[in-house]
Amino acid sequence: MSELTLLLIRLAFLAVLWFFVIAAVGVIRTDLFGPKTAPANTARKPAKQAKPAMRSRRGEPQKLVVTGGPLNGTTLNLTETTLITIGRANDSTLVLNDDYASTRHARLFPQDGQWIVEDLGSTNGTYLDRSKVTRPTPVPIGVPIRIGKTVIELRK
């Protein structure tokens, strides 16, 4: 085995090692932004969206802000989300640790450019401003939704 071959093998190995690292980074990249060809299927992780909002039409709320209760200050990005579930269940989008909230308390979803709040049969009810939510109701921007001790509202 000549010196030159050994040198080439050595360099090739380092290159392959780095290629592995780059391939791993590529996998992470696809994980964050979705494959290049498919339409954005990345909306599941709203907390760390790196892409700018695609549907940023005027008048639509951009984020959901918790303004009261233990989670005060939490914001969720709404631009690429299609469903927000709220409750004590661990798999909710917004997990409440609140004795007055039900396991699956309420959900929020967009319809025709509006966000709709729907109570999921909770024990203590969901309140939009002062009135109890009995049927899916559109949520105007800036109007507080009360769930137990938690208050959330939509913001632009």
Add this chain to the structure above:
Amino acid sequence: MTAPAVEANPVPMTAKRRGTQLFMLTFAVAIVMAAYAIAGLGQDGQVPGDMLTYGLGLGALMAVAYIALAKFAPWADPLLLPLVTVINGLGLVLIWRIDHAGRNGASAPTQLMWTALGIVVFAVTLVVLRDHRVLQRLTYTAGALGLLLLILPLLPFIGKEINGARIWIGIGGFSIQPGEFAKLALVVFFAGYLVAKRDVLALAGRRLLFIDLPRARDLGPVLITWIVSLGVLVLQKDLGSSLLLFGTFIAMLYIATQRTSWVLIGLLLFIGGAYLASKIPAFGHVDARLQVWLNPEDPELYDRELGGSQQLMQGLFAFGTGGILGTGLGVGNPTLIPLSFSDFILAAAGEELGLTGIMAIIMIYALIVERGLRISIAARDPFTKLLAGGLAFILAWQVFIIVGGVTNLIPLTGLVTPFMSQGGSALLSNWILIALLVRMSDTARRPPPQAIQDEGMTQVFQR
């Protein structure tokens, strides 16, 4: 009322990406095999004869791990297993290579056996632990277990002192480092404890200048951890584990409360403790470490029999010999470095793979840690967030302490390089750590069940 739009437009799903995982895993096994072949070529001028056996063996082990993962954690992160495979495999090749060069103490077959056992333990953890949240119920059990494991080496009869550190227990011919497992138990304890107490730790207290000071009574757990880690330092003469435990607790406290004051208090406590320890003559080993750190090239320190700087300097020479591209696997002289197969395996890697290779290895560690923190971000309940964050941090912190020590950035403390150094306990506990991360990433990435509701009366959940 008409069906809501959600049903027409279901929640987008994260892909399972099992194909990607299989590809990366094959790639990882191929890299390890290539490294083995090159090490053989460099050392003996020929490809090792047992290469095919080892290749198939490693491939079969990885297939077992992959099947366990695909069956029991189908939504898990696709990168964790391949990344760990490369690191573990490179460690094996380096140990084989040092063993082959006739270094006492290095034993590639033993390490290979532990690796196989580690992968089996990884699979078993995934099968047994279907939902990591049961660990939250075991918070205080885990805490007690962690402390017990820390104390075990100090007990008479079963405790053993090797290389000046009393961190081993002997059971039927085997030496086990219970501290490696204590580390995991304590992270579980910290996570469970902080979920319960984080509100009071985060909110109570007074503001002084720019720092929010906690209440005196909330300092209790921090002080207890401090005392325990100092106890480890004093009684077991294990500076590395002490730093590892305390740093992890402070980092998890910071993750839970987002208060900088905890980090400052922790740093002050540790620096104070270490300073005091270096001044007290009974703990001469701490002071010796500091001197070696400051003046490694001092001939008097270099020639000192115990606690001298010879090992560190040989490690630095090895890095220097390696340069940018390294001497090539199997061509360097890692046998010159004392303990080059365990604590100083990174120096051996630095000599044979050069700066380029070391950087790639550190990048792979960084990627593992990134995946851990990513799980922590994606997780939906606070316990998972803290546990994943804590496990990712303890791995990162351990790599930092040992890399910093070997390169003389910080005082050298004896810690194993995760997955690379020779040592069964560390390998097993780190594979369990990865299994926990995989389990949590499965929960975090699994799409949430969707509620389908007709007029508020019946609820059907689909998975």
